[in-house]
Amino acid sequence: MHSTVHHKTPQRFAQFTLDFHRTYDPDFVKVMYDWNYDTPVNFQFVQEPSVWQELEEFDPTIGAFGRQVEALKIIRDSVGPDVPLIQTVFSPFHVAYRLAHRRVLQDLRDDPQLVLDGMRVIAHNYIRFGELCRREAGVDGFFFGAWGCESGWLSRADYTDLVMPLDRMVIDTLRAAEIVVLHIHGEEGSYFELLEHYPCDAISWEDRLSGPSVAEARTKTEKCLMGGINHVAAVTAGAEALQREAREAITASGGVKFVLAPGCTFFNQTPQQNILALKQAVGG
Template sequence: MSHQMTPGERVRAALQGNAVDRVPFCFWHHFQPQGSGERLAAATFEFFKTQFDLDIVKIMPDLPYPEPAEKIQDVEQLRLLPQLDLETPIFQEQLLCIRLLRKQLGPDYPLILTLFSPLTYLFNFMGADFKGKDLVIATARQNPAPIEAGLATVAANLQRLMRAAIEAGASGIFFSCMGATSADFSREEYLRFGHPYDLEALKGAEAGWLNIVHIHAAPEQVEDQIYFDLFTEYPVPALSWSDRLTGPSLSEALTMTDKCLMGGLWERGPLTHGSETEIENEMLGAVMQTRGQRLILANGCSIPDDVSDRPLQIARRLVDQLQ
């Protein structure tokens, strides 16, 4: 293909399974905006556009959904989670970040806001690391009512925020879902405690063209399997997961869904510390598995914040050579 596509053209073509001049490419890590949408917009533009000129600008969840004002000591408190309107200060900062970036990027540059699923937020509310997740899972099995009440409230809040984010200029939502792995809920349990609340939240993103569901497995979950097939009917055009960490592979996923696939690079592998040959081999492996179609080449999850720019610069140079 002789025509050099814009990032918007390239990503849209990949979503539709059409030919691209090269695969769309993106990678990301976290920033420290200290509660400021303006600072997050500046750091995001500098990293994604100025420094690396990536095909998707991804607003990281570094202006987090507000935790309950009072620390949750008992799961019954989840029934009392507040309904949040768009005047919520952190929501206002997220929307400001979107508007500032859209003004800088122009009308068609792919811009996505990262949010977590209702279940993921409940995990976070109940405690750091894996303690909160384990507590929510155990409680859901024994006393599901407060869990379901909390999920419903968070889903409604997210729906409002997503709708406003698209109206503010986001191309879509990057929606990260925890709990859908063999180490966490069973498949049947995720269909009860994850699936319906995911879909309720995603109703707010219906006007977006670049909605992506990320099926999350932590680096410690290398032996686990994600329930990939539970997400193939979600109303989004692309699915993201750590394909180098846990199944399915990209080639297997191509047979399971007609959605675009986002992955191919291990977030703790060559992209963060590998040689040029190792980085190139991993990139070529992803392209060969998919024949370069229906693929957004990306890390499976966030790379470490302190990673050297060198392997990232190598990867960015190499992607221009991939056909």
């Protein structure tokens, strides 16, 4: 879940994460990143291509990245060394979208080099952030949130040529950690087959909304699969329906190299009993 108002300080954000972990006792602690991306002073929302040139590399020990690392330290100290700690990292294209919304697509068509130069700056900042997370907070892995890997955003060729190289640049450095999970965000038909080109251990995707199904994905990759639960339906579905969904996904996976999880983060209004029902479905 996203922390919403709880991320005002590292301490409050850490407590929100720890409360979730203690309530539901998942197999690992997957830590959200809910701060805004730090931009230069007086930086304006991208309204013309030249603004991409204003992005700067910065010290990851201060600002939002620094606050996140402080929260990670608190979480690590609380859960101890034996619980896997996985930090969320967003793709450079995801951050570019946050800074420009769908205008980034037009800029990629009109002035691709300006956008790519800005995204490269973002990538370098995330590389240093990842190194800091490992060195200072002892994280065990990263959850890399890819963006644009679907037909509703970019063509297959544009995604491959414009987005994947910078994604790979970041992930190649994150690979120094023990675990790297690749998450595909989107509901409009993902380019799932392209994910084989990412150096990750597991693939997380919205199988119930965008496909492929867990069974089909098992035929496409030997990587560990993470999914099976419709995070949108989990808000209103009954506990028994969610448990059936969980058992179906486990069966479809063959029961190996599979992590039962929502296709994307649970909404904050998801009933507690629904999440607990999923834990019961796997014998927890």
